[in-house]
Amino acid sequence: MQITEIYKSLQGESTRAGLPCVFVRLTGCNLRCSWCDSEYTFHGGRKMTSEEVCDEVKRLSPNGGLVEITGGEPMLQERELVPLMQQLLGTGYCVLLETSGERPLERVPAEVIKIVDVKCPDSGEAETFHIENLETLTPHDEVKFVLSGRADYEFARDFTHRHRLEERVNAVLFSPAFRKDATGSRDSSHCLLDPQQLAEWMLADDVPARLGLQLHKFIWDPAVKGV
Numbered sequence: 001m002q003i004t005e006i007y008k009s010l011q012g013e014s015t016r017a018g019l020p021c022v023f024v025r026l027t028g029c030n031l032r033c034s035w036c037d038s039e040y041t042f043h044g045g046r047k048m049t050s051e052e053v054c055d056e057v058k059r060l061s062p063n064g065g066l067v068e069i070t071g072g073e074p075m076l077q078e079r080e081l082v083p084l085m086q087q088l089l090g091t092g093y094c095v096l097l098e099t100s101g102e103r104p105l106e107r108v109p110a111e112v113i114k115i116v117d118v119k120c121p122d123s124g125e126a127e128t129f130h131i132e133n134l135e136t137l138t139p140h141d142e143v144k145f146v147l148s149g150r151a152d153y154e155f156a157r158d159f160t161h162r163h164r165l166e167e168r169v170n171a172v173l174f175s176p177a178f179r180k181d182a183t184g185s186r187d188s189s190h191c192l193l194d195p196q197q198l199a200e201w202m203l204a205d206d207v208p209a210r211l212g213l214q215l216h217k218f219i220w221d222p223a224v225k226g227v
């Protein structure tokens, strides 16, 4: 499969934020979100077998732990990815899969924790979520919305209510988008939507979701990759 990078860092998002995690970042994406911070994954990378990927994961985290499969859109390489996820699970890792949910998810192994990033209007990729994927969600999965403004917030709030997401998954995450050109200082002024504003909207509407901040962007320079 085509891999952009494999590295160890702290998990920046989801209910596992703050925990050590090995990231396996696959090359290629079929979407073009306006705020995408991973455009460097669209092309390039190097071919690796699943054995080579597993060996690198073991080298970085020999005692097990979290492995996140991300991209790009990892499910574009489903044919090779599913056996890799099975192999990692069989070796004792807790496997997270970050995906837009644009591709069908029914062949993802049940033990894998899916973190499904449903695209909102300001991303420019709304309506790409494959709605049948709602039936593949399990109580250990998570659904994330990355928000740039009020229209995105209302979309996420209404989608959550309409599909009763809080009853389907472990967590519904509302996360402010970061500016693509953010560099240097690490604070919330780089968010496209002020986290305080988002918090106030969530409290006012009593939304059954949790506010998520991209922890790694407050620890390291937001422009730095591989951290």
Ligand code: SF4
Pocket: 029, 030, 031, 032, 033, 035, 036, 037, 038, 039, 071, 072, 073, 100
């Ligand atoms: S799905 Fe992810 S990698 Fe693809 S364009 Fe959107 S944010 Fe970027």
